[in-house]
Amino acid sequence: MEATALESLIEMGFPQNRAEKALALTGNQGIESAMDWLMEHENDPDLDEPYVPPQGHVLAAEEPPEGRTAESSENRSDPTLEELTEEDNRRPLSEEEKREQTKRMLELIAQKQREREEREKRENIEREKQRRKQGQELSLIRQKLQEDEMKKLAEERRREKLEEKLAKQRVREKIEHDKAERAKKFGGGCSTSSQSSAPPEPVAPAPVPSSPSQEPPVKREYDQCRIQVRLLDGTSLTQTFRAKEQLAAVRLYVELNRRDGGEDPFVLLTSFPRRVFTEEDMEKPLQELGLVPSAVLIVAKKGNS
Structure with a gap:
């Protein structure tokens, strides 16, 4: 059976080194196990290197589990060959049987390939969902930070405008107060000069009336x-x-x-x-x-x- 499994793998297109390594590392448990191993390790860089058995062991020399022979173990692990009888195991396969076995193996390979592609597709979909979820979470976090920053800037601008408005209001109030004080002082001086015959005070803008009996006008001081x-x-x-x-x-x-x-x-x-x-x-x-x-x-x- 070991030679038959190796020949079947080689006929299906697998290189000899790769086929021997697959059978050896799966314990010679049949073509299906070897094919599963090959599909799982098809990207290994040393896949096509010759198989070197551990010291004290040779290819196909591993002891079968207790209570089981190598032949029975291989037949149990390879369901595609269960219909073969012990007599069939002892005799070489005919060309027709080899073609049939190769066909079944190719179908098995195609099925395994479809299963792997389906599994990878589901994993890719799940990864994409996780990526989109993380992207949405990051987008929400960035949006929240931007909103907080905008609120902070708006509050600062509002406070600055309020302070500027209050400062201008204080300046206007001071100017109005000064205007009122000047108007009061200026109006009081005019009233006094109009009601009194005494010479006008220095604050009066009107010139002092001149008369022949008065002294020459002196330079006026304006406030x-x-x-x-x-x-x-x-x-x-x-x-x-x-x-x-x-x-x-x-x-x-x-x-x-x-x-x-x-x-x-x-x-x-x-x-x-x-x-x-x-x-x-x-x-x-x-x-x-x-x-x-x-x-x-x-x-x-x-x-x-």
């Missing part, structure tokens, strides 16, 4: 000045400031009240005499810059002045 600011679009802003206020107050007033659509940095200048005010000038009072009692300032883009 307020009227500033007109011409914007980029031709419109203008007019506001009254204290003479001792810094030029920075005028710039802040323009930034908060301009409606010409300009948002770029700008400078203030006078046309006659021509003068461009610098950052150092912003810290100087209006009276020191010669802008009292009134002046016209022009807004120009920085770099184009």
Whole structure:
């Protein structure tokens, strides 16, 4: 039977080294076991190398299990040959029987191949399901992280806008308070000068009436000045400031009240005499810059002045 199994495997197209190794490593338990082994190890790099039996053993010399002969063990493990009788095992196979056995073996190979392909197909489907599941989980995690980051950024922008709004509101309230204080002081001075025959106080913008009996007028000290600011679009802003206020107050007033659509940095200048005010000038009072009692300032883009 060993020679018959080896010849059958060789006739089915298996190389001799491969067939001998398959039969030896399966304990010579028949063609079916050898074929199963060959299909499982078809990708082994040393599959076609000659089989070297362990020391003290030779090919087909393994002892059969206790209570079983090699012949009975092989017949039990190879169901495709169970119909053969003991007489058939002792005599060589005819060409017809060899062809029939080869046909059955080829059918068995095809069946094993189909089973293996089906098993690999199921395994591939399962792996693809696992891959898609892991991809969906990773996608959900990334989406959650992005949503958290967007919420964090939105909260930061909202807080920044609120702080900026509150800061502008405080500046507006301060300007309104200063305007109210100036208006109150300026209005009080006019009322006093109109009701009294005494010489007007220094805050009164109107000139002191002259008469032949009075002394020549002296240089008047003003504590307020009227500033007109011409914007980029031709419109203008007019506001009254204290003479001792810094030029920075005028710039802040323009930034908060301009409606010409300009948002770029700008400078203030006078046309006659021509003068461009610098950052150092912003810290100087209006009276020191010669802008009292009134002046016209022009807004120009920085770099184009």
